[in-house]
């Protein structure tokens with residue numbers, strides 16, 4: 368029986384409720400009057416305190432996703448763009464993954480790290496190797512990482528992850544620093560989540576892979592990840608352990624996308640109902656080719672247009688949730704979805720264990736790669752491309768360091784302080800990147816952009832402080848300013 372507040376996976380992700388949602392969506396996908404009403408409901412509204420959005424429920428958003436009318440789809444895209452513009456502006460936050468270990472006791476059938484894959488060498492970074500990787504990432508200009516790790520209580524116990532986080536934060540190479548470490552590790556206990564919180568991680572990320580229990584069990588035939596309830600209830604344990612920022616995701620291609628879409632929104636509604644805070648981010652990975660993995664064997668692959676529609680509908684349904692897209696997607700696809708709601712992208716990524724240090728930008732070690740990277744450009748190329756496409760690449764990590772976690776971003780939107788806070792923070796961290804790491808061409812383009820954009824900070828005092836800070840960064844005096 369569906370109960371958004373239940374702590375049991377099968378009740379807050381109730382299969383019958385999803386089936387009924389899909390049926391309701393099918394019945395109403397041509398109900399233009401209802402759809403227009405939903406689009407109106409989801410519009411950003413100016414209030415005395417700022418801009419607010421109501422979002423949509425999983426049922427409502429599923430109707431939008433089911434609609435095939437090209438005129439309505441354009442309206443969906445336009446609304447998604449408007450919401451994105453209201454809360455995220457042109458800012459795109461940059462990050463990179465750091466693979467710590469590919470030892471894994473699970474048997475996820477889509478992942479090359481599965482236990483039975485004897486074709487790949489198993490590797491786990493030592494403290495010294497982590498240091499080298501982090502230096503390489505800092506030298507590229509990264510400030511935010513997402514650490515990735517297989518599940519293996521012997522080779523990658525929680526203490527290994529905690530020690531790695533500590534090592535990453537401790538490295539200060541030249542002007543570099545990793546200021547936020549997000550963690551993507553397997554579902555674990557409240558006690559371990561508490562330890563991760565104490566280690567000052569940013570977001571705890573865990574992809575559901577699929578919300579469809581029966582498929583989930585088939586796709587994870589053995590190992591601790593086989594337990595659907597333990598996996599699905601992980602975010603509740605993470606929040607009980609004190610982690611405010613959690614990142615959801617499904618691996619598109621495994622199951623029917625409309626099922627997953629309803630599922631992920633139900634999960635978001637559940638977190639909001641139980642903990643008072645929705646997910647900090649939603650990731651939208653698609654299954655990719657990898658050693659021992661042929662994505663063609665999964666019959667639910669989605670084309671780029673459907674992918675874009677999913678992203679736009681997520682943007683409309685959960686307007687305050689960041690959306691992440693990785694280098695699994697190529698440049699063309701990334702360009703298309705950036706405007707529709709994506710707020711964070713990775714750049715210059717390596718998905719192998721030890722893929723950064725000691726390699727030139729054109730060299731890619733493939734032996735321990737988790738999946739093929741489609742966007743193989745360097746971080747500098749991605750930064751340049753973003754600016755050329757009208758975006759502001761941001762290396763900002765201010766929110767969580769200022770204690771603005773959980774629902775605080777939403778409050779920032781509601782009090783209309785985004786332009787006085789996120790905007791100058793993005794520009795100051797971009798200036799750091801330009802001064803310390805950019806190619807001359809990127810630097811030229813970026814400095815022109817900053818000169819123009821800084822004028823869009825409405826509060827005069829804030830603008831003046833930001834201008835002073837920018838000068839200090841350019842003069843090489845100081846780094847790490849934030850509002």
Ligand code: SAM
Pocket residue numbers: 477478479515516517518551552553554573574576592617618652653654655656657660695737738
């Ligand atoms: N081991 C952790 C777990 O089980 O949740 C997380 C780390 S895993 C390295 C990160 C994510 O990569 C997985 O959650 C999965 O969604 C994704 N992934 C695995 N195989 C993939 C593939 N062939 N193509 C694209 N993404 C894949």
